[in-house]
Amino acid sequence: MEVVGMVSVVLIALSAASLWALILKVHCRVTTGICKSKRRLDGKTAIVTGANTGIGKETAKDLAWRGARVILACRDMRRAAMAKDDIINSTGNKQVIIQHLDLSSLESVRKFSHRILESEKRLDILVNNAAGSNLPNILSDDGIQIEMQTNHFGPFLLTILLLDLLKKTAPSRIVVVSSFVHKYAIFNVDTLHTTAQSSGIFRYCNAKLANILFVKELAKRLEGSGIIVNAAHPGIVRTEFCRRFPSVFKFFVELMISTLFKNAQEGAQTSIHVAVSEDVEGITGAYFVDCKEVQASKQARDMDLAKKLWDSSTKLVKLTDEELKVLKKMK
Numbered sequence: 001m002e003v004v005g006m007v008s009v010v011l012i013a014l015s016a017a018s019l020w021a022l023i024l025k026v027h028c029r030v031t032t033g034i035c036k037s038k039r040r041l042d043g044k045t046a047i048v049t050g051a052n053t054g055i056g057k058e059t060a061k062d063l064a065w066r067g068a069r070v071i072l073a074c075r076d077m078r079r080a081a082m083a084k085d086d087i088i089n090s091t092g093n094k095q096v097i098i099q100h101l102d103l104s105s106l107e108s109v110r111k112f113s114h115r116i117l118e119s120e121k122r123l124d125i126l127v128n129n130a131a132g133s134n135l136p137n138i139l140s141d142d143g144i145q146i147e148m149q150t151n152h153f154g155p156f157l158l159t160i161l162l163l164d165l166l167k168k169t170a171p172s173r174i175v176v177v178s179s180f181v182h183k184y185a186i187f188n189v190d191t192l193h194t195t196a197q198s199s200g201i202f203r204y205c206n207a208k209l210a211n212i213l214f215v216k217e218l219a220k221r222l223e224g225s226g227i228i229v230n231a232a233h234p235g236i237v238r239t240e241f242c243r244r245f246p247s248v249f250k251f252f253v254e255l256m257i258s259t260l261f262k263n264a265q266e267g268a269q270t271s272i273h274v275a276v277s278e279d280v281e282g283i284t285g286a287y288f289v290d291c292k293e294v295q296a297s298k299q300a301r302d303m304d305l306a307k308k309l310w311d312s313s314t315k316l317v318k319l320t321d322e323e324l325k326v327l328k329k330m331k
């Protein structure tokens with residue numbers, strides 16, 4: 001009798017878990033936003049960072065399919081070359097270029113920007129997609145905590161150095177890929193760049209909050225320039241994102257994500273929507289989820305915090321007064 005009771009409990013628990021999974025799957029299917037814009041991008045140029053895999057690769061592929069010249073900004077040139085071949089083969093667009101960029105090095109960001117400014121006549125779309133999670137808590141060669149540099153300070157410097165070209169090409173767009181986890185940040189601007197800030201997963205949450213605060217402050221400073229800048233959360237997406245997680249945890253998380261949540265193509269839809277859609281014209285400083293504008297957390301809308309982060313970021317990435325002058329010429 002006791003065994004029968006145990007079996008019943010297990011069966012009820014399994015049924016409840018299956019029902020819950022089914023509801024979650026249906027919810028994900030129904031709510032997944034798809035970019036409906038058919039806009040062509042012939043003659044336009046786009047940069048996508050971290051475009052050798054995952055959401056970045058699917059974003060780059062879509063922009064190439066629309067006819068854009070697409071620059072894949074990647075740190076691993078072998079994987080970048082493989083992504084380039086795949087994108088050219090599947091879209092027929094040969095205007096796909098690879099350029100080296102390591103966002104965890106200020107020197108690499110400067111070299112990349114320099115090459116772009118030398119070689120490109122225009123820049124219509126910049127997608128700051130690349131990010132790393134669960135990186136070791138160490139300082140980079142620039143003395144900045146490496147995850148924060150990869151996910152916020154590097155993209156910050158990159159964007160400022162490319163503003164002049166974006167302005168010359170206006171109307172142009174900047175997309176910063178953030179995450180819903182910005183809501184769980186434990187944020188202190190003064191220690192953000194150090195190894196003393198919050199541990200593990202909270203560093204990633206902090207970086208994703210920094211992404212939105214950057215978008216808010218930059219949008220304010222770019223008012224009237226013809227450049228719009230918005231943040232996007234892609235959803236929960238099966239990519240290589242969990243690669244540095246402990247293997248058992250990684251196995252279960254990846255299994256759950258691939259069964260219940262988005263693939264990389266679905267995950268790229270919000271970035272694509274924000275980069276190309278006619279519906280986004282005139283919208284700046286906003287946060288998008290599933291191709292819809294939604295409100296970011298209260299902290300992400302704190303403009304005093306955004307200004308404080310801006311000031312500290314300009315100092316940490318060593319932007320010169322001359323380089324910052326570009327923002328004064330924006331109106």
Ligand SMILES: NC(=O)c1ccc[n+]([C@@H]2O[C@H](COP(=O)([O-])OP(=O)(O)OC[C@H]3O[C@@H](n4cnc5c(N)ncnc54)[C@H](OP(=O)(O)O)[C@@H]3O)[C@@H](O)[C@H]2O)c1
Nearest residue numbers: 050054055102103104129130131177179236237239240241
């Ligand atoms: N997947 C999700 O569920 C999810 C959810 C919310 C937000 N996001 C965001 O979506 C974006 C894309 O993530 P993903 O899921 O596609 O992850 P992914 O598959 O791990 O791809 C990340 C990309 O960023 C690149 N990258 C990492 N560190 C870099 C560095 N120092 N310099 C240059 N490139 C670097 C990676 O290059 P390598 O291959 O060389 O490492 C890779 O191309 C990220 O901003 C992430 O925060 C993802």
